[in-house]
Amino acid sequence: MKYEFARIEKKWQERWEKEKVFAASDKSGKKKFYGLVEFPYPSGEGLHVGHPRPYTAMDIIARKKRMLGLNVLFPIGFDAFGLPTENYAIKNKIHPAIVTKKNIARFTEQLKMLGYSFDWDRVIDTTDPSYYKWTQWIFLKLFERGLAYKASMPVNWCTSCKCVLANEEVVNGVCERCGAEVVRREKSQWMLKITEYAQRLIDDLDELDFIERVKIQQKNWIGRSTGAEVDFATTAGDKLRVYTTRPDTLFGATYMVISPEHEIIKKWSPLLQNLDEVTAYQEAAARKSDFERTEMAKDKTGVELRGVRAVNPVTGNEIPVFISDYVLATYGTGAIMAVPGHDTRDWEFARKFGLPIVEVVAGGDVEKEAFTDCETGVMVNSGFLNGLSVEDAKVKITEWLSDKGLGRQSVKYKLRDWVFSRQRYWGEPIPIVHCDKCGYVALPESELPLLLPEVENYETTDTGESPLAAMTDWLATTCPKCGGHAVRETDTMPQWAGSSWYFLRYADPHNDKALASREALDYWTPVDWYNGGMEHTTLHLLYSRFWHKFLFDIGVVPTSEPYMKRTSHGMILGEDGQKMSKSRGNVINPNDIVDEFGADTLRLYIMFIGDFEKAAPWSSNAVKGCKRFLDRVWNLSETRLEGGEGYSAAHERVVHRAIKKVSEDIENLKFNTAIATLMALVNDFYEKAPSRGDVKTLLALVSPFAPHIAEELWEIQGFKGMACQAQWPSYDESKTIEAERELAVQIGGKLKGTILVKSDAGDDVVLEAAKADEKIKKLIEGKEIIRTIVVKNKLINLIVK
Known part of the structure; x- marks a missing residue:
């Protein structure tokens, strides 16, 4: 029977979604695990093969945690406000909301194509008014406590985007997004007083399981x-x-x-x-x-x-x-x-x-x-x-x-207060009005969300003001404090606003009374494991820690830190060794790989490509090697095996060792060596036929990496339930150890032969075995052994005279 990956992958994706296999339960009595990936910006180009690397890694971890019996929250959403969409809308005269909807649909299709175990009932979109209502609410709370304020100051001005940039968004003197020249201007800006939290942002790093380079970057940025x-x-x-x-x-x-x-x-x-x-x-x-x-x-x-x-x-x-x-x-x-x-x-x-x-x-x-x-x-x-x-x-x-x-x-x-204004349209409206009598006044919470009005022209004005500044009907309003004439704030929030708290909304995404219920936050937060790019260490990661600490101070969240563990990944480069980009023409479209080899092959390869934390170039030839491995798994298991589900005597030790190695490697982000272990196990099974129990464990171990093929073969073998819901295999430490070891025998430091002894044999036993070996016996005959050096389970060196 042929391995028909296209049919199999579609079949299981539809079944997982229909049966809500990956939906997290708020009422579960199980221990929870909250795994998080940085939610994507839905650009028009869609995903390239570098994007799925962190998603696949956390998907593997989330799938393993479910199989270990945990109640797993593994959500996804879209960070959809921002300049690229607005610039596209301006160029093509299409409303940014229409562009965003189309891009999100494209991303969703691609993410589902790769078989990720996201809880699709919890999807959020930062441009949804039911979401940004709470972004505005948080801003008002900051304003109430003096942590949001207006100030005139020199700012970074992008000459192309025509907007203010935070220092972090200026790279080598140009705009991080468009590459245009950045100059200094004096401008009145909304600011967030992140500096009030500077020392806490440093001190609390000591209690977190963040990789060291993330901690160092945060400390250096705070300075x-x-x-x-x-x-x-x-x-x-x-x-x-x-x-x-x-x-x-x-x-x-x-x-x-x-x-x-x-x-x-x-x-x-x-x-x-x-x-x-x-x-x-x-x-x-x-x-x-x-x-x-x-x-x-x-x-x-x-x-x-x-x-x-x-x-x-x-x-x-x-x-x-x-x-x-x-x-x-x-x-x-x-x-x-x-x-x-x-x-x-x-x-x-x-x-x-x-x-x-x-x-x-x-x-x-x-x-x-x-x-x-x-x-x-x-x-x-x-x-x-x-x-x-x-x-x-x-x-x-x-x-x-x-x-x-x-x-x-x-x-x-060194840390400066966060410039929180953008003179653009496609962002959250700032819920503040200016009254000549009362100054800056917050909108009542009952008037949230303050919706973005429809505009005909999305371009920043020639004077550098937001397009909203030209909307005279929308601008004019009444002061909530005195009832007199007031004008609305025309600046919008930066893209970092919606991404500074999104992980909280996943806990209770449909709540219309609060950003999330305290009950849901008490159960799900903090995030147990967060993986993201190193490029966001001094932007999103720092900002979200600040917002979370503020929300903790006002009693909204139960912990002062949002993420207990933070890891990071290296980029997948083009085949030319350069960063993938449309201009270089080296972008690999994941759809093309899936069409030719299947989603499981793509998932497997981007985890096998090299050290997860380091950059690695794409290789079209190496992809084929991962496909061949899956073909071998298929050929090994496509015919139903009979018998019990115990391990065969021939494979018991290698199976236990594989379970231990794969289990530890997943936790340590050593996906490439975990896959190499699975490949070695399959080689063993081809040398000596595996039992039904051997194959069952193989499929369970393969499942997080290549879930579609694992499910199909699991079904063919007639195992209960789904592979992704099976119990994660356990191992017996004693059965991972070889019964006997081959030790080198040296005389005077020179190799003269080998002996076979029990693992962890004592020095005396090793010495007697060496002296009993016929070859060694002849070489030391008539000589006195004046000293022995034993390196456990490796060698014995005899010093003679």
């Missing part, structure tokens, strides 16, 4: 540092405050630099002798992204503020003040003390502008290069700090500054 704030007097009568992690080097501060946007420049403008030069530099800096401005390799530029000087608080010397684009208004205080003797960037700037360079930590030649390796050492040229170690000097200078009222110890974070 906690301990230092001191120092006040520099100026000849203008104002003070310039800096934050430094190296207050010990204060005697080496020979100039100051402030950001071109620093608010004090406007105040000082009447005093500046070169105001035109300063203004021109400010305008040039505004056209650069943060990345361009802080790029270490770039030529250092700046303008001295002639007419105002600062005073070094420890030396009393007047020092020049510059503006330079390498200092950002949004980091620290927007001003720095420059210590060119011990900072490469400051040293290059000082050399260019002919500024003094003073060594204050012994050990370098500051005329040739900045002595940057100054974390340890002895202070020099530093007055009352001379002779102290760096660490002792930090403590003493901070105490001195505090006593003099010139500074104080301080903790700072």
Whole structure:
């Protein structure tokens, strides 16, 4: 009988869906397991073969957990707001909602084609008003508690998308999505005060089972540092405050630099002798992204503020003040003390502008290069700090500054508050109105969801406002507080809004009274295992942890962390070793692979392709190897075997070892070696005919990886129920161990033969077996064994004289 994968896969997909085999039960008395994948953005191109890698991995884990007897929640949904859909809608003059519906249908078809065990009754879509009602509700709660606020600030402006980008969305100075130039603009934006949670976001990582590189990226992005704030007097009568992690080097501060946007420049403008030069530099800096401005390799530029000087608080010397684009208004205080003797960037700037360079930590030649390796050492040229170690000097200078009222110890974070506005149409409307009398006022919860109105033109206005700003009828409303005239907020939320809490909605997706019932949240949350891309470590993962902690603080969720375990995966590259992209022409369409080889072959191959956590190139030839393996499984099992369901004596040990290896490998994301183990087991079965029980275990182990073929063969063999609902095979540790081992016998470190002894035999037994071997007996005859070295289950080395 031929292995008709197309017929078999369609048959079982329809049956699973009809019988709701993978539906999670809210009323189950079983222990729960909540497995989560990052829900996809439904683009028009659909899936390529790289996308299913994380879905297949978590599907394998979810299927195994069900077979272990757990009540499994394995949901899917669509993160469907965002720029790509809106840009497509603008170009093709189709409403984004229509585009989204079509794309979701395409993705759903592809995901079902691959046989994933998602609970399809729990699908969510962030553009559904019944979903984004609760996204808006969370925003209102943030607003009520002062964690959502409006502020005018310099922002990243994409010149193509015509919208504000978060720092995380600017990659190498260009827009992450479209690749266009990003410039700086001053704009009034809604902000979320994620910085209030910075320390908790660091501290709580210690309790989580996240892979180490995820923890490191989160900590580095938050960027906690301990230092001191120092006040520099100026000849203008104002003070310039800096934050430094190296207050010990204060005697080496020979100039100051402030950001071109620093608010004090406007105040000082009447005093500046070169105001035109300063203004021109400010305008040039505004056209650069943060990345361009802080790029270490770039030529250092700046303008001295002639007419105002600062005073070094420890030396009393007047020092020049510059503006330079390498200092950002949004980091620290927007001003720095420059210590060119011990900072490469400051040293290059000082050399260019002919500024003094003073060594204050012994050990370098500051005329040739900045002595940057100054974390340890002895202070020099530093007055009352001379002779102290760096660490002792930090403590003493901070105490001195505090006593003099010139500074104080301080903790700072690199993390900035989250820019939460987008001047676009296809996003959640922000449920706020502005009243001339009352200011910004929240909509009553009873008016949620605030629906997106229909618009004819989806393009951002020439002034950079949302298309909603042109809808005068929609804009005009009444103030919920005073009843007077008010206007609606025209900015919409970023795509990250809906994805910051979606995992909670899966617990109770049809609830119209709350984002999810407390009963459902108490049972299902936190997520037990979350797999996602490393590219989202400083975006979605950080944002969702922040939102979850806030919801915990207001009593909505039962835990302060959303995910107990976080793993990540490597990309599947094109056959050319490059990232798959339409422009490179190296995209592999999964539909083509499924049509030719079947979904099970695709699933098997993308798990067999290499280390799950590392990138791996696609190989069309290697796919065929996985198909051949499934053909062998089919040929082995297509005829019903008779007899009991026990293991054959010939295969008992290899079956137990396979169960142990596959079980452990799935938990450790070692899918490639698990599959290799299954291939080896099938080879054994071809050498010696398997029993009915041997085949039953094989099919159970194969089921999470290639579920369709496993179900069909399970049915052919007449086993009870479905393979996916069978009990996961257990193993006996004692039966995984070989009864006898072949050990190498060395004499004087040179291999002379082998012996066969019982596994884990004692040293004395091994020695006697070696001495009894005919070949070894002749070689040591007449010689004295002065020492023996036994490596358990591997070798014995006889030292003779």
